[in-house]
Amino acid sequence: MTNATNQPVQRESELYIDGRWVPGGGADLEVENPATEEVTGVITQASTEDVANAVAAARKAFPAWSVTPVRERAAILRRVREILADRAEVFADLINREQGSPPRVARGLHVDTPIAVVDATIEALERFPFVTELGNSLIRREPVGVVAAITPWNLPLHQVVVKVVPALAAGATVVLKPAGLTPLAAFELARAFDSAGLPAGVFNLVPGSGRVVGDLLTRHRDVDQVSFTGSTPVGRTIAGVAAQTLKRVTLELGGKSASVVLTDATEEQLVRAVKVTVGNCFLNGGQTCTALSRLIVPEDRIAQVEELAAAAAAKYVPGSRLGPLISAEQRKEVASFLVPGAGGPAAVTVTSPVELPGRGHWVSPTVISRVDPDSRLAQEEVFGPVLSILAAGSDDEAVMIANNSIYGLGGAVWGDDETALTVAARLRTGQVDVNGGAFNPAAPFGGYKQSGTGREIGEHGIADVCEIKAVQR
Numbered sequence: 001m002t003n004a005t006n007q008p009v010q011r012e013s014e015l016y017i018d019g020r021w022v023p024g025g026g027a028d029l030e031v032e033n034p035a036t037e038e039v040t041g042v043i044t045q046a047s048t049e050d051v052a053n054a055v056a057a058a059r060k061a062f063p064a065w066s067v068t069p070v071r072e073r074a075a076i077l078r079r080v081r082e083i084l085a086d087r088a089e090v091f092a093d094l095i096n097r098e099q100g101s102p103p104r105v106a107r108g109l110h111v112d113t114p115i116a117v118v119d120a121t122i123e124a125l126e127r128f129p130f131v132t133e134l135g136n137s138l139i140r141r142e143p144v145g146v147v148a149a150i151t152p153w154n155l156p157l158h159q160v161v162v163k164v165v166p167a168l169a170a171g172a173t174v175v176l177k178p179a180g181l182t183p184l185a186a187f188e189l190a191r192a193f194d195s196a197g198l199p200a201g202v203f204n205l206v207p208g209s210g211r212v213v214g215d216l217l218t219r220h221r222d223v224d225q226v227s228f229t230g231s232t233p234v235g236r237t238i239a240g241v242a243a244q245t246l247k248r249v250t251l252e253l254g255g256k257s258a259s260v261v262l263t264d265a266t267e268e269q270l271v272r273a274v275k276v277t278v279g280n281c282f283l284n285g286g287q288t289c290t291a292l293s294r295l296i297v298p299e300d301r302i303a304q305v306e307e308l309a310a311a312a313a314a315k316y317v318p319g320s321r322l323g324p325l326i327s328a329e330q331r332k333e334v335a336s337f338l339v340p341g342a343g344g345p346a347a348v349t350v351t352s353p354v355e356l357p358g359r360g361h362w363v364s365p366t367v368i369s370r371v372d373p374d375s376r377l378a379q380e381e382v383f384g385p386v387l388s389i390l391a392a393g394s395d396d397e398a399v400m401i402a403n404n405s406i407y408g409l410g411g412a413v414w415g416d417d418e419t420a421l422t423v424a425a426r427l428r429t430g431q432v433d434v435n436g437g438a439f440n441p442a443a444p445f446g447g448y449k450q451s452g453t454g455r456e457i458g459e460h461g462i463a464d465v466c467e468i469k470a471v472q473r
């Protein structure tokens with residue numbers, strides 16, 4: 001199947017339920033390539049009955065999967081990993097088309113990172129303390145049951161892998177509802193699970209809208225845990241609905257992460273801080289939850305930082321290094337932050353608009369300086385390539401500004417190693433990178449405050465989908 005300009009259109013009319021591909025009972029949904037606005041896929045969504053069948057299959061599969069020996073679960077996940085590696089280019093191409101990331105980003109960020117997460121999860125599984133002793137008690141960690149995974153569009157494979165793989169490792173069974181804007185990678189992942197020999201019902205795929213399929217899963221009495229990644233407002237709704245059945249909830253929500261340059265930062269550290277912060281903020285078209293979207297710098301160095309940031313931003317050329325926004329709606333939302341006043345009265349834009357491709361949801365990479373810490377731009381998640389620079393009169397003030405947020409997901413600190421570690425401990429956030437510390441695919445990932453509850457990835461991701469039982473002897 002091809003579209004009007006002869007580009008391939010992925011047709012997915014079947015859902016993966018109870019180990020079989022079955023015709024979906026819901027309406028068809030077109031998937032748009034945000035870089036070209038062309039149709040790149042058509043999927044059939046799940047009906048209410050499909051959702052019920054998927055949950056029933058997951059429930060039925062749970063008793064056997066939960067007691068399948070760890071080495072067998074690990075062996076299946078190793079096969080999944082091999083298939084992901086073998087088909088990495090297929091995944092990267094799909095993600096390039098459905099999410100718009102340029103090919104290099106689609107491969108590195110969107111495919112190689114989740115493969116590293118699978119590796120780290122298998123390692124964590126093999127040494128996971130499922131049973132420990134405490135006095136006369138055996139402390140058992142047992143898989144929670146059926147996990148409903150609900151994922152966003154910004155990382156169509158990674159967001160699914162960080163939920164589903166630790167849950168399967170723990171011995172839980174899963175029903176996945178991927179984002180409507182980017183469902184294609186999830187179909188390819190379902191084929192990988194099928195080929196790897198995952199038993200019927202252990203993983204099920206039911207694409208559809210959040211309001212219908214997501215809501216049905218959140219309400220369902222036979223779902224034991226909802227693991228949700230997405231926006232803070234939808235996270236609040238899900239927490240409220242899930243409370244009706246008191247099911248467990250993991251929420252990975254929005255962010256407004258700060259990159260803090262300390263007063264003792266060397267010239268070299270300052271230059272690196274600006275380059276890394278701009279790159280991190282613009283990664284994936286600015287559409288990552290941990291985007292370092294606030295750069296907080298000593299006020300006497302702000303002029304130099306503005307110059308460095310503008311030069312770094314100029315390298316993010318839309319269409320080559322910088323991808324588009326996901327939709328026309330998202331572009332409108334981002335544009336609403338680019339109006340005078342959004343950053344407060346003193347805010348000044350230090351980048352110039354660049355030429356954008358004729359079609360697609362593009363915006364110019366933008367750096368705005370002298371942003372008021374209480375302004376809308378400094379307080380709300382933009383989810384686009386827009387960096388704010390804020391001035392601080394001291395390191396204490398920088399910490400105060402960094403923590404002046406309803407969010408607490410990521411962060412960075414630059415300066416003397418010792419001082420930077422002390423400042424990292426003062427940031428109210430789930431992750432902090434000191435002097436450019438690299439992403440660790442085994443480290444716990446999650447937020448403080450309204451960035452969410454629970455932790456994903458590695459050992460902590462497995463623990464997050466386990467109940468704890470004390471057995472006394």
Ligand code: NAD
Pocket residue numbers: 150151152153154159177178179180208209210211213214215218229230231232234235237238251252253254255288289381383409447451452
């Ligand atoms: P979203 O909240 O609109 O949707 C996320 C998922 O929830 C989608 O699958 C959607 O269909 C579903 N959904 C929507 N309404 C629902 C409802 N009432 N009940 C059940 N499910 C429902 O988020 P998005 O726009 O897809 O993603 C962007 C947001 O995700 C940003 O705020 C970003 O910060 C956040 N995010 C967070 C993390 C993290 O790990 N903390 C990672 C990536 C993205």
